[in-house]
Amino acid sequence: MRVTKESLINYTKSYVNKKIHQDRGLLCIYLTGSMTSAEPLINGTTDIDLVIVHEEYTVQRREIQKISPEISFDILHLDQNFFIPPRRLRTDPWIGSSLCFDPILLYERGHWFKFTQASLEANFFLAENVILRSLQFLNEAKKKWLELSSGSIIQESSFVQQYLQILENASNAVVCLSSSPLTDRLLMRNFRSKAEAIDKKDLSGELYGLMIGEKDPSPYYDYFFNSWKYYLDYFGNNELVNYDIRYHADRLLYYTKAVESLWKELIPGALWLIAKSWSRIIQLYQLDENEYFHSFCSFIEIGPQFLEKRRKQVDNYLDLIEESILEWGKKQGIDENSSIYL
Structure with a gap:
């Protein structure tokens, strides 16, 4: 069977449907990483990056699940407290970015994702x-x-x-x-x-x-x-x-x-x-x-x-690298003597 981005996303949706019926304590599941790009596979291989948000604290932080020899799930488990307050994530390059750079929402309860993303995106790109x-x-x-x-x-x-x-x-x-x-x-x-x-x-x-x-x-x-x-x-x-x-x-x-x-x-x-x-x-x-x-x-x-x-x-x-950051900042109207660089 030919593996495509579409077939992998469909498989992931089926996995998520099973997951939410097995665990009632899930608030949100979203897809991020290479699967949100146009070409997620390298030489027929990729991983599917999922962020699963739990209501309560979870001991397990990262999980690898094999789908096939070429494909696996790479799952990050976080509890909802990690995202409080949302504005803290505006300077978080990993989790903040996972929410703001075109993630694919697969499941949410009580508009958790929409609220969190909206609170974060307000100034994320400043x-x-x-x-x-x-x-x-x-x-x-x-x-x-x-x-x-x-x-x-x-x-x-x-x-x-x-x-x-x-x-x-x-x-x-x-x-x-x-x-x-x-x-x-x-x-x-x-x-x-x-x-x-x-x-x-x-x-x-x-x-x-x-x-x-x-x-x-x-x-x-x-x-x-x-x-x-x-x-x-x-x-x-x-x-x-x-x-x-x-x-x-x-x-x-x-x-x-x-x-x-x-x-x-x-x-x-x-x-x-x-x-x-x-x-x-x-x-x-x-x-x-x-x-x-x-x-x-x-x-x-x-x-x-x-x-x-x-x-x-x-x-x-x-x-x-430092010069590149300073030059980029100048183009955005931020002087190199700004306190932001201290």
């Missing part, structure tokens, strides 16, 4: 709030870079994790000026269009340069891909996956198919996905002496031994 959301990412990137650049993180997996978090936060600071932030599979793939949306298309080249070394990785695809996949598969079927369910076995193809596709279209994007997941797995297993992971990190030149080589690049990227 330039001041847009900048505040953007600065959250930039300030976090600066904080993490200050720590990393001090040389205090010498464990390879921890270094790579933090380095990637810096790139992710800095890049999403730009993305937030025009849309909701990007997640793992979409960050590198969609960053160029988000940078172009604020007339900063050159930023994408700077970002991609931070994910590659001097050597062309193309000839080594099989070696790196198979080594990484082995650990991803093993981790996904192990109890340790409960510490990071993003890499559950039910989502193996979600990552591997994306890497296969990105390697042909945008190698930095493929390297990003491999590095992000592999470094996390190595970190949790405490396998920093692993020769395959070390070989990969050395090849892309990301690790403690490459700190000095990357220092100028990262400093420059963070400066460019």
Whole structure:
């Protein structure tokens, strides 16, 4: 059967109908993420991001449910108190954005969604709030870079994790000026269009340069891909996956198919996905002496031994991001000396 956006939404509606009959304590369910875009699938795979709002506190926060080897539900559980007061979410780049950037309402009780969204949207797109959301990412990137650049993180997996978090936060600071932030599979793939949306298309080249070394990785695809996949598969079927369910076995193809596709279209994007997941797995297993992971990190030149080589690049990227935010603010009538930047 051919999988389309329409067929997946219909399947999701059936799932929601069953869910609301099983649990009378649900206030709202809405669809967000890639399924709200025109092309949600990458190489035949996607996840369906649902936000389920409960009346009462729920212990479970995130849930992965397999639909097929290629498709899964990624469900965020929140209770209604999280959204009180709604105006607090005007500066929340994740949940606030999920409510304001064209979510698809699947169920609500007592007009909860309409009321909450209306209260939030009133000032969500004000330039001041847009900048505040953007600065959250930039300030976090600066904080993490200050720590990393001090040389205090010498464990390879921890270094790579933090380095990637810096790139992710800095890049999403730009993305937030025009849309909701990007997640793992979409960050590198969609960053160029988000940078172009604020007339900063050159930023994408700077970002991609931070994910590659001097050597062309193309000839080594099989070696790196198979080594990484082995650990991803093993981790996904192990109890340790409960510490990071993003890499559950039910989502193996979600990552591997994306890497296969990105390697042909945008190698930095493929390297990003491999590095992000592999470094996390190595970190949790405490396998920093692993020769395959070390070989990969050395090849892309990301690790403690490459700190000095990357220092100028990262400093420059963070400066460019900050300049981009200031320029965007000026176009909205906000002076760079405004207290909003303090």
